[in-house]
Amino acid sequence: MTRVLVPVAVLDGETVSAGLMELLSTMDVTVLGYHVLPEQTPPDQARSQFGDRATAALDDLSEEFRNAGGAADHRLVFTQNRDQSIDRVAEEVGASALGISGTTGDVEQLLVSLTGDVDVGQIAAFTVDLIGDREIAVTLFAAGDDAGDGRLGTAAETLDAAGIETETRLGDGPAFDALIDAVSDHDGIVMGEPAASLSSFLFGSEAERVASASVGPVLVVREDDQGESSE
Numbered sequence: 001m002t003r004v005l006v007p008v009a010v011l012d013g014e015t016v017s018a019g020l021m022e023l024l025s026t027m028d029v030t031v032l033g034y035h036v037l038p039e040q041t042p043p044d045q046a047r048s049q050f051g052d053r054a055t056a057a058l059d060d061l062s063e064e065f066r067n068a069g070g071a072a073d074h075r076l077v078f079t080q081n082r083d084q085s086i087d088r089v090a091e092e093v094g095a096s097a098l099g100i101s102g103t104t105g106d107v108e109q110l111l112v113s114l115t116g117d118v119d120v121g122q123i124a125a126f127t128v129d130l131i132g133d134r135e136i137a138v139t140l141f142a143a144g145d146d147a148g149d150g151r152l153g154t155a156a157e158t159l160d161a162a163g164i165e166t167e168t169r170l171g172d173g174p175a176f177d178a179l180i181d182a183v184s185d186h187d188g189i190v191m192g193e194p195a196a197s198l199s200s201f202l203f204g205s206e207a208e209r210v211a212s213a214s215v216g217p218v219l220v221v222r223e224d225d226q227g228e229s230s231e
Helices: 018-026 043-067 082-093 120-131 144-148 151-161 175-183 198-203 206-212
Strands: 003-009 028-036 071-079 097-100 109-113 137-143 166-171 188-192 218-221
Touching: 003 018, 003 082, 018 043, 018 120, 028 043, 028 082, 043 071, 071 082, 097 206, 109 120, 109 175, 120 151, 120 188, 120 218, 137 144, 137 151, 137 175, 144 166, 144 175, 151 166, 166 175, 175 206, 188 206, 206 218
Parallel strands: 003 028, 003 097, 028 071, 109 137, 109 188, 137 166, 188 218
Antiparallel strands: 097 218
């Protein structure tokens, strides 16, 4: 089954929305509890001091995922580099996607972004696995030069073959701005892993910027060469 990694700042009171738990009920889930340490703090010292409390919180989250109809395990890391730890654990567990929690309830309108240098076939296949036989409305989105290169039709064919009806939406103006405008009409987003850019470095990852503009969860489909490792 497809696996999704859900990072949570476990000692900062961060949790996972009911909407994301329900959306991921078709997936295997690993909840990654992390805590970012000051540079001078040894991870072993932090684990000794906070490990029991963090593990108890992760146990509760994993149980909530199971109560939502899915399957979840968890990992715990104390780290001085959040992004490196997330990437490392994602490779270790063979995660196909990362989940960023929103605040919404049930996801009924899913926006699937195909804009950027992403693997359209991989995103479409992930969306098929995610939806399963549920009644979730899907909008395939592209903007800029990507709107006319056939990627919307390619993805639509994959989802149609799985019995999933889709609509398409073309964005106007700069691609990322158009995506931000589109997310407000949906309560869940699937997007590909964008290439690193200066704007991502300065303002946070594109996925996190999308999440901040939406009340719904964001699922970031990882590049294929990163998602092939197994647990």
